[in-house]
Amino acid sequence: MGRMIIRELLERFDRRDWKVLGKAISIVENQEEGCWEILNHAWKTAQAECLVVGITGAGGAGKSTLIDKLIRICRDRDRTVGVLAVDPSSPYTGGAMLGDRVRMNAHSSDPGVYIRSFASRGSFGGISQGAKYALYLYKAFGFDVIFLESLGVGQAETDISCFVDVTTVILAPGNGDAIQLAKAGTQEIADIFVINKGDKPEAEMLRLQLMAEFAVVPEEYRPLIVKTTAKDGTGVEELTDCFSQVSRRLLPARRIKQQIRIENEIFTGAACFYEPQLRRYAKELTQEVLAGTATPFEAAIRLGSKILIKDQGGIYMQMREAIQSRKSIRGYLPEPVSKEVLEQVLELATRAVSAINMQPWEFAVVTGAPLDAIRQCNTEDLRNQVSVDIPEPEANGIYRDRRIEIAKQLFKAMDIKREDKERRNWWLERGFRFFEAPVLILVMADEEIDPLVSRLDIGCFTQNLCLAAMEYGLGTCVQTQAVMYQRGIREVLKLPESKRPVVGIALGYPEPEFPANKVVSCREKVENITSWTGFY
Amino acid sequence: MAVKFRILVAKAGCDIHERGALTMIHVFRDAGMEVIYTGRYQSEANIARTAVAEDVDIIGVSDLTGGLPVICRKLLRELKGLEADIPVFCGGLMTEKDKEEMAAMGVAGTFDTGSTPDLCLVHVRNILETKCRSEGKAYGKDDNPGTA
Numbered sequence: 288m289g290r291m292i293i294r295e296l297l298e299r300f301d302r303r304d305w306k307v308l309g310k311a312i313s314i315v316e317n318q319e320e321g322c323w324e325i326l327n328h329a330w331k332t333a334q335a336e337c338l339v340v341g342i343t344g345a346g347g348a349g350k351s352t353l354i355d356k357l358i359r360i361c362r363d364r365d366r367t368v369g370v371l372a373v374d375p376s377s378p379y380t381g382g383a384m385l386g387d388r389v390r391m392n393a394h395s396s397d398p399g400v401y402i403r404s405f406a407s408r409g410s411f412g413g414i415s416q417g418a419k420y421a422l423y424l425y426k427a428f429g430f431d432v433i434f435l436e437s438l439g440v441g442q443a444e445t446d447i448s449c450f451v452d453v454t455t456v457i458l459a460p461g462n463g464d465a466i467q468l469a470k471a472g473t474q475e476i477a478d479i480f481v482i483n484k485g486d487k488p489e490a491e492m493l494r495l496q497l498m499a500e501f502a503v504v505p506e507e508y509r510p511l512i513v514k515t516t517a518k519d520g521t522g523v524e525e526l527t528d529c530f531s532q533v534s535r536r537l538l539p540a541r542r543i544k545q546q547i548r549i550e551n552e553i554f555t556g557a558a559c560f561y562e563p564q565l566r567r568y569a570k571e572l573t574q575e576v577l578a579g580t581a582t583p584f585e586a587a588i589r590l591g592s593k594i595l596i597k598d599q600g601g602i603y604m605q606m607r608e609a610i611q612s613r614k615s616i617r618g619y620l621p622e623p624v625s626k627e628v629l630e631q632v633l634e635l636a637t638r639a640v641s642a643i644n645m646q647p648w649e650f651a652v653v654t655g656a657p658l659d660a661i662r663q664c665n666t667e668d669l670r671n672q673v674s675v676d677i678p679e680p681e682a683n684g685i686y687r688d689r690r691i692e693i694a695k696q697l698f699k700a701m702d703i704k705r706e707d708k709e710r711r712n713w714w715l716e717r718g719f720r721f722f723e724a725p726v727l728i729l730v731m732a733d734e735e736i737d738p739l740v741s742r743l744d745i746g747c748f749t750q751n752l753c754l755a756a757m758e759y760g761l762g763t764c765v766q767t768q769a770v771m772y773q774r775g776i777r778e779v780l781k782l783p784e785s786k787r788p789v790v791g792i793a794l795g796y797p798e799p800e801f802p803a804n805k806v807v808s809c810r811e812k813v814e815n816i817t818s819w820t821g822f823y
Numbered sequence: 824m825a826v827k828f829r830i831l832v833a834k835a836g837c838d839i840h841e842r843g844a845l846t847m848i849h850v851f852r853d854a855g856m857e858v859i860y861t862g863r864y865q866s867e868a869n870i871a872r873t874a875v876a877e878d879v880d881i882i883g884v885s886d887l888t889g890g891l892p893v894i895c896r897k898l899l900r901e902l903k904g905l906e907a908d909i910p911v912f913c914g915g916l917m918t919e920k921d922k923e924e925m926a927a928m929g930v931a932g933t934f935d936t937g938s939t940p941d942l943c944l945v946h947v948r949n950i951l952e953t954k955c956r957s958e959g960k961a962y963g964k965d966d967n968p969g970t971a
Contacts, residue, residue, distance in 0.1 A: 308876070309877060381855040382852035384849075392873075404877060
């Protein structure tokens with residue numbers, strides 16, 4: 288579908304033309320072209336006032352029949368209704384029989400009611416991905432009440448609860464005893480229990496068992512229990528009133544649910560993106576397992592490291608994202624980094640540009656006890672106030688402002704006060720200890736080469752290395768500080784006089800919760816530092 | 824992703840005979856399609872609205888009262904009124920004359936009581952695949968993930 292057609296579709300959507308809602312749902316359900324444009328639009332135009340009620344429970348408990356009666360009451364109260372009904376897809380043929388409408392067909396000529404059936408298509412949480420997406424469309428379309436009917440569920444389908452405002456679990460008498468009710472899972476998500484088929488004598492017993500089950504819960508948190516007989520509508524009016532009562536009570540939970548939903552959306556969106564690739568590799572690896580060269584479990588780990596999740600959770604990134612998100616890491620996990628990974632990072636990074644391809648760089652990679660020895664030397668020199676071999680670059684004017692800005696950001700993140708000398712010293716010392724990173728890569732140049740030349744090329748290499756490291760989930764911090772004191776590095780690494788350390792790069796797996804790692808430094812606007820010539 | 828075919832199986836008017844519809848629902852389901860059933864006693868207007876709301880690819884009408892030409896004529900009119908371009912086929916009791924009449928009004932397939940389910944399925948598949956091709960969509964052999 289072309290862009291123009293999507294735009295026209297959205298215009299009609301905004302005019303509440305129900306005829307395009309069906310098309311729009313198909314597009315998002317099949318993730319056809321225009322899918323994200325429609326979803327973005329729906330997200331931005333969603334109506335906050337609508338009430339989303341989830342209806343879940345075992346197959347045959349009477350979910351659809353109950354919704355049929357609920358629709359009638361909502362319509363009597365002059366409220367528009369949207370229904371999403373999910374039924375199972377066959378795991379064997381992929382086919383599905385979507386029969387929930389059959390119970391609701393009294394409303395198919397009512398323009399205030401919109402019903403759409405969904406096949407679960409391999410989703411396990413009781414609702415399908417298509418239904419989740421369509422729910423955003425319903426919210427944007429602005430139905431007053433939305434009923435989301437899960438497929439007939441057993442014990443563990445709890446997904447639905449974070450997509451709806453009120454979760455209703457429907458039980459039918461005769462489906463198990465008090466032990467079943469004590470189990471975890473579906474029972475736990477209920478804001479309201481409906482005991483349907485209330486005309487059966489066992490229904491009252493089930494109600495008493497339920498009440499006993501929740502007797503230990505403080506009264507204000509107990510789920511409501513309503514007895515209904517869907518086929519003749521008994522108790523459905525009362526149930527409708529319960530929805531608004533419960534949704535008021537659950538108002539604080541809305542925000543939490545929204546967060547879960549957003550996280551879920553981002554995760555599944557990314558998963559969809561990678562799934563075709565993952566499946567293709569899985570197919571290849573299946574052959575290897577069949578040939579006996581790997582177990583399925585080894586294959587799974589290899590698959591993970593091959594395409595998606597590298598070592599510590601780094602993710603294959605697009606160039607843009609990598610450049611955009613690179614930042615200095617000043618807190619590391621203690622995990623060591625394997626030599627194999629470091630070799631790959633270095634190999635990648637040495638693709639950097641250099642003048643007349645001189646490649647004026649050599650490396651010393653240090654970890655473990657020798658690295659600790661260097662840290663020790665630096666700490667001693669610093670504490671003894673030994674003057675540095677390479678002084679810090681001077682910064683004046685705007686350069687000084689920028690420097691102060693980043694220092695301020697870091698101190699704020701680390702909660703170091705200006706007057707707190709002790710903590711400031713600790714932070715300074717931490718820098719000279721390479722932020723306790725498990726690895727230091729020291730970049731050196733031969734004395735023979737003009738430093739003006741080698742420094743530029745090494746700069747290119749350094750940026751490359753920082754980006755290459757991200758590919759493996761590694762963080763870096765480029766430090767002139769690392770070479771300011773030369774005694775430690777020269778002694779421990781036994782560097783010959785002809786080699787000149789230029790810069791050090793602290794490297795390791797980032798500690799995600801370390802406050803300074805969350806700091807994002809500012810950048811000057813390009814327009815302020817660029818002059819354009821010959822452009823119009 | 825391969826397109827999933829969505830098919831609406833519909834019954835209109837005062838016909839209680841449901842076995843034909845249920846049998847074909849099973850056949851289409853096993854062929855990997857998503858089948859939506861209207862249930863019995865629908866009006867043609869309701870069937871058309873349902874087809875648009877569910878955005879189905881095709882509608883199959885089952886009827887054993889002998890009223891198929893009347894039902895199909897009304898249904899096609901309703902669909903036109905909703906600007907919906909959805910093919911309609913039907914199965915059940917019909918005479919040779921009914922078949923001719925329905926073909927003339929644009930019904931995309933007529934299967935009388937002697938037809939086999941397979942015959943109907945192949946015909947429906949052909950219609951849907953041709954439709955897919957003309958819209959440039961992939962229609963999938965991998966409709967059946969579990970039987971590879």
